[in-house]
Amino acid sequence: MTTSYRWYSMASGAALLALWSVLTLSGLVDERSLPSPVTLAQTFADLLARGYSGSPLWSHVGVSIFRALAGFSLAILIGVPLGLLIGRHKVLEAVFAPIIGFFRPIPPIAFITLFVFYFGIGEGPKIGLIFMACLWYVVLNSAEGVRNIPDLIIRAGENIGLTRTQLFFKVVLPAALPAIMTAIRAASSISWTLVVASELIGAQAGLGFMILDSAQYFNLPVTYVGIIIIGLIGLVWELAISAVQRRVLHWQGK
Amino acid sequence: MTEVLVSRGLEKCFSSPGRASGERIKAVIDFNLVIEAEEIICIVGPSGCGKSTFLDMVAGFTEPTSGLLEIMGEEINRPSPDRGVVFQQPVLFPWLSVYDNVVLGPKSRGVKPGDYGPEADRVLKSVGLEKFRDHYPYQLSGGMKQRAQIARVLVAGPKLILMDEPFGALDAQMRINMHELLISVWQEYKPTILFITHDVEEALFLADRVIVMSQHPGTIARIYDIPFERPRTYAITADPRFAEARAEIVELLRAKPEERQ
Numbered sequence: 001m002t003t004s005y006r007w008y009s010m011a012s013g014a015a016l017l018a019l020w021s022v023l024t025l026s027g028l029v030d031e032r033s034l035p036s037p038v039t040l041a042q043t044f045a046d047l048l049a050r051g052y053s054g055s056p057l058w059s060h061v062g063v064s065i066f067r068a069l070a071g072f073s074l075a076i077l078i079g080v081p082l083g084l085l086i087g088r089h090k091v092l093e094a095v096f097a098p099i100i101g102f103f104r105p106i107p108p109i110a111f112i113t114l115f116v117f118y119f120g121i122g123e124g125p126k127i128g129l130i131f132m133a134c135l136w137y138v139v140l141n142s143a144e145g146v147r148n149i150p151d152l153i154i155r156a157g158e159n160i161g162l163t164r165t166q167l168f169f170k171v172v173l174p175a176a177l178p179a180i181m182t183a184i185r186a187a188s189s190i191s192w193t194l195v196v197a198s199e200l201i202g203a204q205a206g207l208g209f210m211i212l213d214s215a216q217y218f219n220l221p222v223t224y225v226g227i228i229i230i231g232l233i234g235l236v237w238e239l240a241i242s243a244v245q246r247r248v249l250h251w252q253g254k
Numbered sequence: 255m256t257e258v259l260v261s262r263g264l265e266k267c268f269s270s271p272g273r274a275s276g277e278r279i280k281a282v283i284d285f286n287l288v289i290e291a292e293e294i295i296c297i298v299g300p301s302g303c304g305k306s307t308f309l310d311m312v313a314g315f316t317e318p319t320s321g322l323l324e325i326m327g328e329e330i331n332r333p334s335p336d337r338g339v340v341f342q343q344p345v346l347f348p349w350l351s352v353y354d355n356v357v358l359g360p361k362s363r364g365v366k367p368g369d370y371g372p373e374a375d376r377v378l379k380s381v382g383l384e385k386f387r388d389h390y391p392y393q394l395s396g397g398m399k400q401r402a403q404i405a406r407v408l409v410a411g412p413k414l415i416l417m418d419e420p421f422g423a424l425d426a427q428m429r430i431n432m433h434e435l436l437i438s439v440w441q442e443y444k445p446t447i448l449f450i451t452h453d454v455e456e457a458l459f460l461a462d463r464v465i466v467m468s469q470h471p472g473t474i475a476r477i478y479d480i481p482f483e484r485p486r487t488y489a490i491t492a493d494p495r496f497a498e499a500r501a502e503i504v505e506l507l508r509a510k511p512e513e514r515q
């Protein structure tokens with residue numbers, strides 16, 4: 001975004017904040033149904049000082065980030081190589097197509113009870129859920145990335161004398177990298193979204209637990225602060241990944 | 255003179271999905287050609303006559319249906335940097351700098367940096383890209399990309415350079431620059447070159463022999479010896495023998511229009 005447009009973004013953000021303040025501080029909207037920014041700032045300070053439900057705020061944040069990151073990383077670690085192989089080998093594609101075709105359209109939340117049944121209510125089912133939701137996405141995008149590599153680029157690799165293994169690592173992998181990065185970006189946002197859902201599975205900590213638990217006790221300021229923290233972390237994570245993408249893939253689309 | 259490439263009774267058929275099963279298109283038949291060391295051979299012919307089909311077999315991208323195809327007495331059965339290809343589209347690896355594009359081949363074959371480094375510098379200088387070694391392909395013009403492709407091929411010290419309409423996408427002025435560059439590269443390295451083109455003037459300017467192909471069947475119609483001395487300059491295009499040869503080839507290319515589709 002150019003600097004001139006950035007002003008518009010800042011102005012719209014400020015306008016939203018101003019509207020919210022006016023509505024809540026003037027009493028037009030009941031403070032109990034929509035807390036004011038001031039209340040939220042106080043609640044945040046309070047959470048920082050005293051934590052929530054016996055754990056400090058940073059540990060709720062840390063637990064959620066850990067779960068999202070664990071499920072997401074596993075999905076990348078397994079999904080990218082699997083996708084690359086499927087994209088390159090027709091036999092593997094034929095083997096996996098029905099499996100992926102069947103599981104992919106099922107919303108991962110539908111598996112929550114099964115996950116609890118098999119893995120209990122520890123970290124396993126939460127990370128497993130995130131892993132599964134990200135996996136199909138990463139596999140399909142990586143496979144698609146490989147299939148879309150122009151034949152000529154492969155021929156150029158063969159022509160300079162690369163062996164099959166070298167061709168895979170020095171041509172196929174980098175050529176599929178834009179698609180892989182797209183998959184990673186989407187998976188990162190899926191994983192963060194699913195943290196809240198996964199923390200429904202009997203969690204005692206985490207941002208998802210914090211907002212659900214506080215809402216059950218009508219402690220709305222804590223719910224709002226939790227949601228805002230989730231949003232901000234998602235935003236920072238997204239910006240970080242785009243920055244990496246721009247650096248690594250500076251050649252993309254040119 | 256050493257025979258670099260020998261093609262005898264070479265034939266390539268494709269099965270055509272549109273037609274009755276078992277019926278096959280004969281893209282190239284009875285292709286007989288011997289290319290000597292340091293020759294520049296240009297192939298011209300109507301679109302679809304099988305020029306690329308022949309070049310792809312020489313490159314080892316596709317297998318002949320029958321016949322003999324040998325490079326320095328060895329049967330061709332796979333792609334190799336011995337037969338470096340300059341593609342029509344600038345097929346560089348977009349994630350590598352010009353220098354890394356050039357050295358990827360030798361590096362992967364286990365050549366030592368002390369050997370491929372100076373060689374890469376030399377070929378980049380020969381094609382006029384020494385100042386652009388750290389640029390990425392997207393930062394280069396069309397002509398510079400083709401020069402980078404030529405450098406990538408030269409660095410391997412190929413027995414035969416294969417070029418399939420390498421300058422077809424460039425504008426007229428750039429094309430002339432590339433012809434002069436190719437002539438100077440030839441003066442320096444004396445490579446054997448097989449060059450495909452639509453452009454009869456380009457063929458006459460570059461070639462020692464011009465192969466005119468016919469369509470249906472896709473085979474050699476005639477071979478012309480081009481007698482101009484090397485190093486050549488654009489002055490030869492004004493030579494009456496040049497105009498005469500051009501007229502004759504153009505006439506041959508448009509002969510038998512009922513056989514073209």
Ligand SMILES: Nc1ncnc2c1ncn2[C@@H]1O[C@H](COP(=O)(O)OP(=O)(O)OP(=O)(O)O)[C@@H](O)[C@H]1O
Nearest residue numbers: 268269270279281300301302303304305306307308
């Ligand atoms: N993979 C393929 N499968 C089926 N037919 C093919 C295949 N490749 C080429 N052909 C056919 O073989 C014939 C020769 O094609 P080729 O590409 O060699 O022509 P060309 O002389 O290079 O033409 P151009 O000047 O347009 O590049 C054409 O009729 C083409 O349709």
Ligand SMILES: [Mg+2]
Nearest residue numbers: 305306307418
């Ligand atoms: Mg062709």
